[in-house]
Amino acid sequence: MMKPTDIKNPSYFHKVVDCQWACPAHTPVPEYIRLIAQRKYTEAYMVNWESNVFPGVLGRTCDRPCEPACRRVRVEETPVAICRLKRAAADNKSDITEHLPDIPKTKNGKKIALIGGGPASLTVARDLMPLGYDCTIYEKDPKAGGLMRTNIPSFRLPEAVIDEEVDTILDFGVIKKFNQEVTSLKDILDQKYDAIFVGTGAPKGKDLNIKNRYEAEAIENIHIGIDWLTSVAFKHVDKIGKKVVVIGGGNTAMDCCRSSLRLGGLDVKVTVRSPKSDMKASDWEIEEAELEGVPILDNHSPKEFVIENGKLKGVLFEKMIAEYDANGKRKLISSGEDPVLLECDDVILAIGQENAFPWVEKDIGIEFNEWGQPTVDKITFQSSLPNVFFGGDAAWGPENIIWAVAHGHQAAISINNFCENIDLNERPDPITNLLSQKMGIHEWSYPNDISNSNRFAVPHTDHSHALSSIEVEVELGYDEKLALEESKRCLNCDIQTVFTENLCIECDACVDICPVDCINFIENDTEESLRLKLKVPALNTDQDLYISDNLKTGRIMAKDEDMCLHCGLCAERCPTGAWDMQKFTYIEAHTEESKILNYVE
Amino acid sequence: MTFIKKPIFRHPSLPKNDLGLTYRDYEGLVSTLCAGCGHDSITASIVQSCYDLSLPAHKIAKLSGIGCSSKTTNYFLNQSHGFNTVHGRMPSVATGANLANRDLIYIGVSGDGDTASIGLGQYCHAIRRQLNVTYIVENNGTYGLTKGQFSATNDKKSKNKKGADNPFGAIDLALMAIELGAGFVARSFSGDKEQLVPLIKKAIAYNGFSLIDVISPCVTFNNHPHSTKSYDYIREHNTAMGELDFVPEKENIQAKYSEGESVDVTLHDGNSINLQKLDGNYDPRDQDKAVSILRKYRGEGKVVTGLLYINEDANEMHETLKTSTTPLNAIPMNDLCPGIDELDKLNKSYT
Numbered sequence: 001m002m003k004p005t006d007i008k009n010p011s012y013f014h015k016v017v018d019c020q021w022a023c024p025a026h027t028p029v030p031e032y033i034r035l036i037a038q039r040k041y042t043e044a045y046m047v048n049w050e051s052n053v054f055p056g057v058l059g060r061t062c063d064r065p066c067e068p069a070c071r072r073v074r075v076e077e078t079p080v081a082i083c084r085l086k087r088a089a090a091d092n093k094s095d096i097t098e099h100l101p102d103i104p105k106t107k108n109g110k111k112i113a114l115i116g117g118g119p120a121s122l123t124v125a126r127d128l129m130p131l132g133y134d135c136t137i138y139e140k141d142p143k144a145g146g147l148m149r150t151n152i153p154s155f156r157l158p159e160a161v162i163d164e165e166v167d168t169i170l171d172f173g174v175i176k177k178f179n180q181e182v183t184s185l186k187d188i189l190d191q192k193y194d195a196i197f198v199g200t201g202a203p204k205g206k207d208l209n210i211k212n213r214y215e216a217e218a219i220e221n222i223h224i225g226i227d228w229l230t231s232v233a234f235k236h237v238d239k240i241g242k243k244v245v246v247i248g249g250g251n252t253a254m255d256c257c258r259s260s261l262r263l264g265g266l267d268v269k270v271t272v273r274s275p276k277s278d279m280k281a282s283d284w285e286i287e288e289a290e291l292e293g294v295p296i297l298d299n300h301s302p303k304e305f306v307i308e309n310g311k312l313k314g315v316l317f318e319k320m321i322a323e324y325d326a327n328g329k330r331k332l333i334s335s336g337e338d339p340v341l342l343e344c345d346d347v348i349l350a351i352g353q354e355n356a357f358p359w360v361e362k363d364i365g366i367e368f369n370e371w372g373q374p375t376v377d378k379i380t381f382q383s384s385l386p387n388v389f390f391g392g393d394a395a396w397g398p399e400n401i402i403w404a405v406a407h408g409h410q411a412a413i414s415i416n417n418f419c420e421n422i423d424l425n426e427r428p429d430p431i432t433n434l435l436s437q438k439m440g441i442h443e444w445s446y447p448n449d450i451s452n453s454n455r456f457a458v459p460h461t462d463h464s465h466a467l468s469s470i471e472v473e474v475e476l477g478y479d480e481k482l483a484l485e486e487s488k489r490c491l492n493c494d495i496q497t498v499f500t501e502n503l504c505i506e507c508d509a510c511v512d513i514c515p516v517d518c519i520n521f522i523e524n525d526t527e528e529s530l531r532l533k534l535k536v537p538a539l540n541t542d543q544d545l546y547i548s549d550n551l552k553t554g555r556i557m558a559k560d561e562d563m564c565l566h567c568g569l570c571a572e573r574c575p576t577g578a579w580d581m582q583k584f585t586y587i588e589a590h591t592e593e594s595k596i597l598n599y600v601e
Numbered sequence: 602m603t604f605i606k607k608p609i610f611r612h613p614s615l616p617k618n619d620l621g622l623t624y625r626d627y628e629g630l631v632s633t634l635c636a637g638c639g640h641d642s643i644t645a646s647i648v649q650s651c652y653d654l655s656l657p658a659h660k661i662a663k664l665s666g667i668g669c670s671s672k673t674t675n676y677f678l679n680q681s682h683g684f685n686t687v688h689g690r691m692p693s694v695a696t697g698a699n700l701a702n703r704d705l706i707y708i709g710v711s712g713d714g715d716t717a718s719i720g721l722g723q724y725c726h727a728i729r730r731q732l733n734v735t736y737i738v739e740n741n742g743t744y745g746l747t748k749g750q751f752s753a754t755n756d757k758k759s760k761n762k763k764g765a766d767n768p769f770g771a772i773d774l775a776l777m778a779i780e781l782g783a784g785f786v787a788r789s790f791s792g793d794k795e796q797l798v799p800l801i802k803k804a805i806a807y808n809g810f811s812l813i814d815v816i817s818p819c820v821t822f823n824n825h826p827h828s829t830k831s832y833d834y835i836r837e838h839n840t841a842m843g844e845l846d847f848v849p850e851k852e853n854i855q856a857k858y859s860e861g862e863s864v865d866v867t868l869h870d871g872n873s874i875n876l877q878k879l880d881g882n883y884d885p886r887d888q889d890k891a892v893s894i895l896r897k898y899r900g901e902g903k904v905v906t907g908l909l910y911i912n913e914d915a916n917e918m919h920e921t922l923k924t925s926t927t928p929l930n931a932i933p934m935n936d937l938c939p940g941i942d943e944l945d946k947l948n949k950s951y952t
Contacts, residue, residue: 075610442604449605505832506792507637507820512645515625516612536612553836563612567605575637575820 001524004549010432013584016561017494019082022069024406026588027051029066029082030494031600036085037487043599044089046099050596052405053123056161057148059087063400071491074563078455080489088483101130103172108132110419113193115182118146119401120199120392122169123408127591129172137174140181146201150230153259155474185360195387195415202393204356208349211304218305218312225252225350232259241345244268245315247302248350249279256348257294262470271300273332275322303339314343355394380424381411389414409590416591428589434582437495444581446495448568451488492566496584499557501549503578510570510579516563519570524556534560607631619655627652629676634669639791639817640739644676646794650801662698662705666691666720669746670712670739689720692727695734702928703919706805707734714744717753717772728781728810733917735804736812738774741819742830749822760827775909776895778812784915785811787908790835809917835904842883842907885911
């Protein structure tokens, strides 16, 4: 027999808000989309800023784990354009100065070193500065921003956007030690910081050690993708050959090929070893590259760099076939066809990257595993040296910006606990709340008449103009009208259906009106058989069943959370108010008090 | 009522019937009745029944009179023919329509006022003629649209919402239908779809007049502690006469009930009904028994539900009248109206 659902458990309704649950930083997505719908862009931006620190950057570049999770894809083809709505908030906001935290003039006497000036370190600084900490950022490049600045080309992310959001944090009074590559952790430890955060990312691009890789005639024309992108970002490189081969199938490869098109490349190709369907790059990045005319040649495994007449002639590839064993495990084998020569002037290697710590002495107490990764606690981000914390790509290898931000928030909590002598495992609780949205008999304080439209496309710069310079941003972003239309697609999954057993008269009105058949009045049973007995079997076990206590007739109410549209019709048709639509607020705990509720109420 | 339109999104795994349709293809507009109205559950049961039977919507005509009940034809079968008639006159319009086109399935929806008061005469004659219609009375014992006066089906011991006594006794539409010769008489409760849906399916399959008197609580005026048509009262006093199972012809393999505990009734069209007897000796083919049981239980304050009476040999109106087997709209004009010469010939034959 299933037990009644405990809706007081903060995870229960949080899980129903699929986008927020999927976001590593648990950004309250429906909340900011509703603010955009009310044209409260600054407030929408601040809800984001508190959660993910770089809304303008992420609104253009986030890996958006929220979108595949969006409930909308269960009933139609495309998710809400959550990411691009975030950008709309950033594009249309007013001055945010008055909303920024006060930075105490009198410091608390604790000094923190942040190694690496990327999103993880900046997030730690953002969370600790308002508490009075002295934060020092060490950055090897002349400006902070990390991979946001060095690895994402300006046609996707203009420099001004990075500058604005990075400077917001630096202007809290962060001590900037830029153009200073840390070459010894011991040196930093010797400076008696109260805690050290390592956010150095995964800066080492993987090399491809095949024939002629290091021949003098070719070495100038074979580039490591992320290093090349960094050189482009700092304008140390401003051209490339006419024919370019980019090797690799991730997002870096897509950035490399599209950058090449803007720096003089006319015939730019991407090659991947595996079938195209196995490529690591996000679908939309692949789509953009192909729209710009870059062919993606799959099943091409590089064999050697070909040198002729004293210079690079091209790359020789072996054609591959993917074979899958009974367990679905892939094996790439040679197809036996003749090797293919792709002629080119330059080759860019974008086959992965890793974190590397040549600058961490082996005898200072930081443990590394057999792959050279530091031992880092998954919850506290503490290393084996108690005052040293790791986060972002430096902790467990390449992820993306939003993960780095999430790590930064958690590491800041740990560092604060550490400096205050509080157990690191004592994590602050999130703010949760349930609030009825009832305004009248059939009126709710949320927009339940959602749009049936398909996802609105983001307008792009004219193709030839887009390719004319690497500084021209390709995506124009939604204008206000499009943003408004897109925001109406949000199903408001944070507005929960809350059921009160003793009010129910079992009239079936909710069952009859529910557009997606998720409500059932049924004999109780085990979860396994109950799932099969519902009006439409509930086969997605990732989503819970909402179970009531016994009703008058001895049956229970069982609702499949998987399909609910949060339209509120069950509550509108309920004659006794047994169903109510209540807004579930979940605000992730940070070091300082949340202001999110000020923006939404 | 509800202000927003019902979202067009539907569960992607909704089952489909033989026509490749989901039950939502049998829906109508969103109800404008009070939230929790029993009528909406009856609507949902009609939708479910037509879906289960894989009926093509264009082969159905839905007809109603006036009242809350009669509004509901707008809420199901959006693709079907419909006629929202004058108060109490649904049976006449249904009779005319049925005479003109016997090939459609007729679903008449009426209420206790529409049937037991203003339309009582029409009701009687439709039964008397064995009009082939599924006649559903959405019976809440009150005039909801005019703020809750007692209707003719309200029990004498029931009070109104303000506590006033009902001075008059109730008309029992089911008992009356049996007396008048209806071939299929059932009673059910809007809050029990497990009983109601098989009854509607059976009634649609039945060839002749079929009545389902569905007690359907009025949440606004007649769902209080002194009502005998409230959700709670019906649940406490419901006495089901049998558990029905509708067996379409194509699935007519031997039933799951053992001999002696069930009654099998084969219908004209080859479909059959299996009634599992809950009350020892009850056989719905025995008219006298049906009448006496209804009277007996009414005296005991019980609400008898289920299939109360069925006559598998009754002739429907067209059989009695020996009308053309072809619907009038399918008969060529020359045959339908042979012209003045034929009329003259006919007239001369009487001289």
